Amino acid sequence: MSKKIILLLVFLLQILIAGRAVAGWGEAQLIVTMPFGNKLGEMGIDSSDSGEWFTKSFGVSGNGKIVIGDEINKVIHIFNSDGSFFRDIEKPFVENFLWPGKVFVGDNCISEGFIETTHTFNIESGDLIGKAQNMGGIDYIVPDCSKIYVDSENGWIAYTPTGEIVETFPSQPYFLGKYNRPKRQANGNYLTVIEYGDTVFNIRQTEYVEDYLRDNSGRLNVVLVAGEGDTAHQQVLKYDRCSKVAGQLDLPVDTIDQEIVIELAQPGTLEGATLPDMSQYVEYGKPLITSNGDVYAWKRTPETFGVVKWAWTDSPDDPKGGPDMPEEFQALPSTSGIYLTWNPSPQDPGCVTGYDIERATSATGVFSNVTTVPLDEKQAYSFNDTGATAGATWYYRISATSDIGNSDPVEVNATRP
Numbered sequence: 560m561s562k563k564i565i566l567l568l569v570f571l572l573q574i575l576i577a578g579r580a581v582a583g584w585g586e587a588q589l590i591v592t593m594p595f596g597n598k599l600g601e602m603g604i605d606s607s608d609s610g611e612w613f614t615k616s617f618g619v620s621g622n623g624k625i626v627i628g629d630e631i632n633k634v635i636h637i638f639n640s641d642g643s644f645f646r647d648i649e650k651p652f653v654e655n656f657l658w659p660g661k662v663f664v665g666d667n668c669i670s671e672g673f674i675e676t677t678h679t680f681n682i683e684s685g686d687l688i689g690k691a692q693n694m695g696g697i698d699y700i701v702p703d704c705s706k707i708y709v710d711s712e713n714g715w716i717a718y719t720p721t722g723e724i725v726e727t728f729p730s731q732p733y734f735l736g737k738y739n740r741p742k743r744q745a746n747g748n749y750l751t752v753i754e755y756g757d758t759v760f761n762i763r764q765t766e767y768v769e770d771y772l773r774d775n776s777g778r779l780n781v782v783l784v785a786g787e788g789d790t791a792h793q794q795v796l797k798y799d800r801c802s803k804v805a806g807q808l809d810l811p812v813d814t815i816d817q818e819i820v821i822e823l824a825q826p827g828t829l830e831g832a833t834l835p836d837m838s839q840y841v842e843y844g845k846p847l848i849t850s851n852g853d854v855y856a857w858k859r860t861p862e863t864f865g866v867v868k869w870a871w872t873d874s875p876d877d878p879k880g881g882p883d884m885p886e887e888f889q890a891l892p893s894t895s896g897i898y899l900t901w902n903p904s905p906q907d908p909g910c911v912t913g914y915d916i917e918r919a920t921s922a923t924g925v926f927s928n929v930t931t932v933p934l935d936e937k938q939a940y941s942f943n944d945t946g947a948t949a950g951a952t953w954y955y956r957i958s959a960t961s962d963i964g965n966s967d968p969v970e971v972n973a974t975r976p
Contacts, residue, residue: 582874584795584808584854590642591625591866600644602864603631617857617866618664619849620682625866626669628662635662635669637682638866648685650678665701670720672699679704679720689720700735708735736779741767753779759908761802770845774852776873778805782846785809795846795854797871799880800963801910808854808869813842843867881964882906885914885940888957890973896945897953897973903940904959904966911959916942919954922972926956949975 595604595613604613616628623640628650635648650671663670668688669680679688681704688704694716700708706717706725715735717726731737733756741749744763751762753771760779762768770782778797785794790812797806844857852871857864886902904911913933917926932942947953953975956968 581876582872583806584869584871586869587811588868588870589858589865590640590855590868591627591638592642593627593636593864594862595864597632599647600636601632602627602636603629604864605631613859613864615844615857616661617847617855618662618669619847619853619855620664620668621666621850623849624682625855626662626664626682627864627866628671635671635680642866646685648680661699663699663701663707666703668701668704668720670699670701670707677707677720677722679707689722691718691720691722694718694722708732736771736773738768738771751781758800758910760798761906761909762796762798764796770848772848772850774848774871775850776852778852780848780852780854782848786812793843793846793856795848797852801880801882801906801961803880803906805880806871808846810843810846810856811841814840882909882911882959882961882966884966884969885957885959886969888955888969888971890953890955890971892973892975893943896943897947897955897975898941898943899955899957899971900941901957901969903938906961907934907959910961910963912962913960914940915958915960915965916944917956917968918944918947920951922954922970924954926954929955931960947975951975 593600593602595602597603602613604611614628614630618626620626624645625638625640625642627636627638629636633650635650637645637648639645648669661672663672667682669682671678671680672693675693677691677693680686681688694707694709694711698710705719707720709716709718710731715728715731716724718724733754737754739752739754741751744750748763748765749767751764751768753760753762753768755773762781764783766783766785768781768783771779773779778799780795780797783794783796784791786792792812793810795808796804799805840861842859847855849855854869854871856867858867859865882904883906885904888901889899891898899916901914911934913931915931916929918929919926929944929946930942944953951974952972954970954972956970958968959966
């Protein structure tokens, strides 16, 4: 092949690669910006000798409306998906409440939880849907306006917005994702297992998972803290059905110095002091993941409170994924055939549905399926091939199966005397 032809092929390959769409989160978009203050359209902030405090609770509805709780000004700010103002809802004032409320947003409703009372509003109309005495939970999930799921001391409970019990669960329901406490592995990494009714996600990272949400595509999005010291920042990872990373988003590192903020708030600090330039200081909140896989986070500067969005885009060019190969595949002659053993794929339990075993009479021969070993309660990873006749060498390969693809095969051979 001539040098010119090789260069032409390389050039065409570069064009092909450049033309492939890549899935991932796009650039940050500042959707909402509000100045701090106590007027209409402003975000409340409280400054004292212990620093500055503002409500850091917001959510995104099923149709993309951005809902911001403002405990200082006693309102809930609602913006359209493009960041334009939609409405304010005045929050009912609860006398002598013991803890600031948190906003939980469903498809078309908002639940505002206080220590004493929980109010649920319709996003579109602003009307009060229901009012209930505090449900005693430490967390709420509001997928729609008919049920509020509450994590209580005795399990999960589904309430109506007016406080009637609809369902009870001994532990977190599988459709919400059953989070198992992270375990430290021998290599120092954490293994976090999150179970759903149809699959199990095994997340192996250097840090433990702080939050998670499974999006409409069936992939799991997790939040953790990456980096250390001055480089520490929030990170979002998207995992496919086989617990493989399909996307990574690193939020910017905070540049705001909270020690300086607190110091400047002390009485008399400003007298004769040379103030640092705080115009570039920025702080980001914990990422919020929506059902379509987008990521949001609040962002504050010394003068403004905002909401930033990173939109997720899929790509038809991305591989569909599948489990990793089984491990330590072995073949040993037995009294009745060839006895095969293996260790499970790293995604078992998880997306693995079984193991395909194929056989041939030579390493380069045609492999034909011998059996598919399904998963069972005993998880016995073995098979005795009684069809392997004596006096021959048999070649085997095994692959892990799933509903989104199979793993690459692992090959071994054995001779039956």
